Amino acid sequence: MVAALFRHVPIATVRTVRKVACFAAIPLLLVAALQASRPATSPERKLYTELNALRVDPARVYHIRRLVLRRDALRIAFEDGILGLFEPLGGRIFGAVFTGNARVLATPRDPAEKQSIARFLGAPLVDTTVNKAYLRFTDSTGEELEAFLRSSGAKPEENADFLAAWSPVVASLNPIISLRTLRDLESASPLPFFRATLGGSEHGTFEVSVDDRRREQLLLGQVKYREGGRFYDLWAMFPRQEGPAAPAIAAPLRFTLDSTVEDSLALRSRATLSLHLLRDGERILPLTLSRELRVENVADAAGQGLEFFQNEDMSEQEIQRHGDDVFYVVLHEATRAGQDLTLEVNYSGTVITSAGNGVYYTGERGAWFPRPEDSGEFCPFDLSFRWPRKLNLVATGNKTEELEDKDWRTGRWTSDAPTVTAGFNLGNFTRATAEAGSVRIAVNANQQLEEALYGLLRARSTVQGGITPVGWGRTTEAWRGADMAAMDLAAARAVPLRLPASVIVQLAKDISDAMLSLEQWNGPFPFPRIEVSPLPAALGQSWPEMMYLSTLSFLPKETQQRAGVAPRTRFSFSDLMPFHELAHQWWGNLAGAATYRDDWIMEGLANYCALLYLSSRNPSEHTLAQTLQDYRADLLAPLPQGSGIVDDIGPLALGQRLTSSLAPGGYPRLVYPKATWVIHMLRMMLQAPGAPTGPSGKDPDERFRSVLRALLESHRFRALSEADLRREVNRVMTPEMGLEGMRNVDWFFEQWVHSTGIPRYSVDYKTTASPKGLVVEGTLHQAGVPETFLARVPLYASGAGGKRVLLGWVVTNGAETNFRFSSPVKPDHILIDPNQTLLAAVQ
Numbered sequence: 001m002v003a004a005l006f007r008h009v010p011i012a013t014v015r016t017v018r019k020v021a022c023f024a025a026i027p028l029l030l031v032a033a034l035q036a037s038r039p040a041t042s043p044e045r046k047l048y049t050e051l052n053a054l055r056v057d058p059a060r061v062y063h064i065r066r067l068v069l070r071r072d073a074l075r076i077a078f079e080d081g082i083l084g085l086f087e088p089l090g091g092r093i094f095g096a097v098f099t100g101n102a103r104v105l106a107t108p109r110d111p112a113e114k115q116s117i118a119r120f121l122g123a124p125l126v127d128t129t130v131n132k133a134y135l136r137f138t139d140s141t142g143e144e145l146e147a148f149l150r151s152s153g154a155k156p157e158e159n160a161d162f163l164a165a166w167s168p169v170v171a172s173l174n175p176i177i178s179l180r181t182l183r184d185l186e187s188a189s190p191l192p193f194f195r196a197t198l199g200g201s202e203h204g205t206f207e208v209s210v211d212d213r214r215r216e217q218l219l220l221g222q223v224k225y226r227e228g229g230r231f232y233d234l235w236a237m238f239p240r241q242e243g244p245a246a247p248a249i250a251a252p253l254r255f256t257l258d259s260t261v262e263d264s265l266a267l268r269s270r271a272t273l274s275l276h277l278l279r280d281g282e283r284i285l286p287l288t289l290s291r292e293l294r295v296e297n298v299a300d301a302a303g304q305g306l307e308f309f310q311n312e313d314m315s316e317q318e319i320q321r322h323g324d325d326v327f328y329v330v331l332h333e334a335t336r337a338g339q340d341l342t343l344e345v346n347y348s349g350t351v352i353t354s355a356g357n358g359v360y361y362t363g364e365r366g367a368w369f370p371r372p373e374d375s376g377e378f379c380p381f382d383l384s385f386r387w388p389r390k391l392n393l394v395a396t397g398n399k400t401e402e403l404e405d406k407d408w409r410t411g412r413w414t415s416d417a418p419t420v421t422a423g424f425n426l427g428n429f430t431r432a433t434a435e436a437g438s439v440r441i442a443v444n445a446n447q448q449l450e451e452a453l454y455g456l457l458r459a460r461s462t463v464q465g466g467i468t469p470v471g472w473g474r475t476t477e478a479w480r481g482a483d484m485a486a487m488d489l490a491a492a493r494a495v496p497l498r499l500p501a502s503v504i505v506q507l508a509k510d511i512s513d514a515m516l517s518l519e520q521w522n523g524p525f526p527f528p529r530i531e532v533s534p535l536p537a538a539l540g541q542s543w544p545e546m547m548y549l550s551t552l553s554f555l556p557k558e559t560q561q562r563a564g565v566a567p568r569t570r571f572s573f574s575d576l577m578p579f580h581e582l583a584h585q586w587w588g589n590l591a592g593a594a595t596y597r598d599d600w601i602m603e604g605l606a607n608y609c610a611l612l613y614l615s616s617r618n619p620s621e622h623t624l625a626q627t628l629q630d631y632r633a634d635l636l637a638p639l640p641q642g643s644g645i646v647d648d649i650g651p652l653a654l655g656q657r658l659t660s661s662l663a664p665g666g667y668p669r670l671v672y673p674k675a676t677w678v679i680h681m682l683r684m685m686l687q688a689p690g691a692p693t694g695p696s697g698k699d700p701d702e703r704f705r706s707v708l709r710a711l712l713e714s715h716r717f718r719a720l721s722e723a724d725l726r727r728e729v730n731r732v733m734t735p736e737m738g739l740e741g742m743r744n745v746d747w748f749f750e751q752w753v754h755s756t757g758i759p760r761y762s763v764d765y766k767t768t769a770s771p772k773g774l775v776v777e778g779t780l781h782q783a784g785v786p787e788t789f790l791a792r793v794p795l796y797a798s799g800a801g802g803k804r805v806l807l808g809w810v811v812t813n814g815a816e817t818n819f820r821f822s823s824p825v826k827p828d829h830i831l832i833d834p835n836q837t838l839l840a841a842v843q
């Protein structure tokens with residue numbers, strides 16, 4: 001498996017949520033200390049502090065019955081209990097708490113969301129009783145509660161126990177909501193939210209919310225702990241029925257990043273962001289930046305300092321951004337759509353660490369500079385660096401200068417095209433170059449292996465069995481695991497393992513070869529150069545004009561074998577990863593993914609392209625067929641505790657949500673094999689049915705290539721979505737792909753991308769002689785999927801001497817579909833899809 005990524009989706013999914021509403025109260029002292037860390041100077045910070053300080057109003061506690069709040073697909077019925085309203089702020093009420101009996105009902109419309117809830121809760125909807133509720137809102141809930149109290153004639157009552165019980169909980173939960181509330185209070189066109197943190201005996205503490213600042217406004221989920229990790233289990237997230245999501249506040253026009261890497265490896269940067277404003281009336285602009293980096297100041301174009309909030313609230317973004325952090329800048333004036341805005345942000349922190357033996361790990365590769373939240377926009381980057389002279393630094397873009405000055409080097413890189421991100425890497429590199437047409441390829445390698453990997457290899461070289469590096473899709477990007485305790489670091493240091501230069505030269509040649517091969521599928525390589533550099537971690541990553549490869553990818557396969565690296569691990573790191581990441585230059589960096597729900601397209605296409613290249617390089621090795629078999633076995637493998645098979649983790653369209661407490665490494669475990677299979681099935685369907693040639697009589701993959709090319713041409717340096725892929729497939733689909741007379745392939749995407757399920761097939765048949773020849777008739781049995789599952793299953797007769805003849809296709813229609821074919825041979829047996837055109841288990 002290749003833990004390979006694009007854009008700014010880090011693999012560290014456990015970091016999804018660090019601080020989410022929970023009824024376990026944070027000690028008041030700690031909250032007070034956090035608030036005191038910054039002086040309350042600006043009006044916005046003063047308001048923020050006031051929001052944090054909001055408490056239940058002792059004069060507004062009521063015994064209530066039958067209060068019902070409805071928000072889209074959400075219904076909370078407060079049957080009987082005590083309701084306490086928050087003290088008003090500026091005449092408005094922003095919160096309330098409840099103790100008693102309440103019933104929560106949430107019913108998403110989308111079947112995939114229902115299925116997701118069912119996986120977490122055992123039923124396709126939330127229908128449960130709770131006894132505590134912490135409500136926060138900027139919508140009309142306050143007015144609604146007051147109107148209810150008036151009309152029901154409820155009288156306020158003294159309840160010291162109620163107040164005492166809620167006081168610490170409110171104190172600990174408020175800071176999580178305050179910035180979200182502040183954004184609406186400071187906005188001339190607020191986008192309100194309603195959020196309830198609920199506690200009951202059935203599901204523990206969970207959250208339901210409707211937030212018009214989210215693209216998918218409705219959210220149901222909870223924090224869960226498992227295997228030492230903290231997860232945010234997103235039971236469901238979907239758009240509200242009425243009203244589209246609001247556009248982003250700003251799109252980037254240009255990033256200018258001026259950075260120094262200190263001797264201590266600390267990064268100190270000044271980022272100049274040119275932004276184009278898309279929405280009116282907002283005073284608070286959310287930007288993402290790694291929490292490892294501390295913002296020192298923010299200024300506007302005139303050099304005036306701006307108030308900002310960093311790391312005060314980590315709930316909303318953690319749910320959505322999977323590890324990227326948000327900080328908020330308070331603008332002097334409200335935004336006006338159509339205008340441009342320039343911001344300067346100074347920040348510093350540690351994102352580079354030493355991995356030993358002169359190897360460095362560059363972390364936070366997608367979040368080392370500030371950018372507008374929710375922005376997948378492409379734009380130019382201008383990077384400048386100053387770094388210790390003893391090190392080499394590589395970066396995305398065209399290096400226009402590099403100078404030396406005593407102990408320091410400086411350099412500047414400008415992007416050749418609008419790009420979705422930018423990055424850098426550094427180390428003590430040796431370098432080899434190659435060319436592919438006019439594209440220049442440079443491979444930078446560490447001169448030694450980092451301590452951890454070398455130690456791991458040494459320790460395991462004497463042990464039976466293969467090693468499987470941990471860290472794929474898990475909490476760590478470094479080599480880590482119980483095995484490391486046994487490693488012999490002293491020995492590793494005494495005999496440093498050097499990489500032979502020939503390996504680096506060969507890798508450069510291989511990448512050149514692969515680039516020319518992939519151009520046959522995807523069109524010209526989108527950049528004039530590619531810079532390859534290592535990461536001491538079990539992952540690869542592809543940035544525009546730059547690839548990070550795991551240090552294991554640089555290690556000769558023979559050395560890996562000697563050290564006991566498992567064959568599939570060797571295949572993943574040495575064979576697949578370099579070309580998977582190379583293919584991401586088209587799929588991820590030329591065209592990007594529009595939302596988290598489209599990430600699978602990039603992973604599937606990048607991986608499939610790599611497999612096509614490997615298959616063309618060594619046709620006799622049948623790499624594609626073998627890998628598809630392995631992937632099928634991976635998807636059919638049982639999950640622990642009898643919770644189904646890997647495919648049951650969830651549909652591809654859930655993206656990073658597949659990683660949860662139920663499946664800690666769920667996203668990479670499912671997405672690589674399944675997305676690769678989905679792309680393969682599309683290619684197989686697009687080949688002319690039953691014929692080795694395409695519509696023009698030459699290329700069987702003419703339609704498939706046409707889909708790839710059209711997508712890349714229509715989305716040059718832009719993001720694409722599943723809808724775009726469907727449209728291109730529909731454009732070139734064969735009549736046979738329109739099962740049940742449909743003129744589109746929606747059935748295919750619904751089954752394979754928005755649902756789970758791998759069909760199992762078996763066949764009963766008999767052969768009879770007729771005047772016209774042999775007739776094979778029988779029944780194809782389909783199991784493991786819903787009755788409505790559609791597939792076009794090819795059946796072959798295997799005759800005497802193993803001769804294989806295509807009988808025809810059976811379009812499944814429920815659990816049993818009858819067929820009748822004439823056959824030129826008397827079948828010894830019938831083969832179901834022997835050429836692997838379908839992801840299915842065949843008996």
Ligand SMILES: [Zn+2]
Binds near residue numbers: 003584
């Ligand atoms: Zn990838």
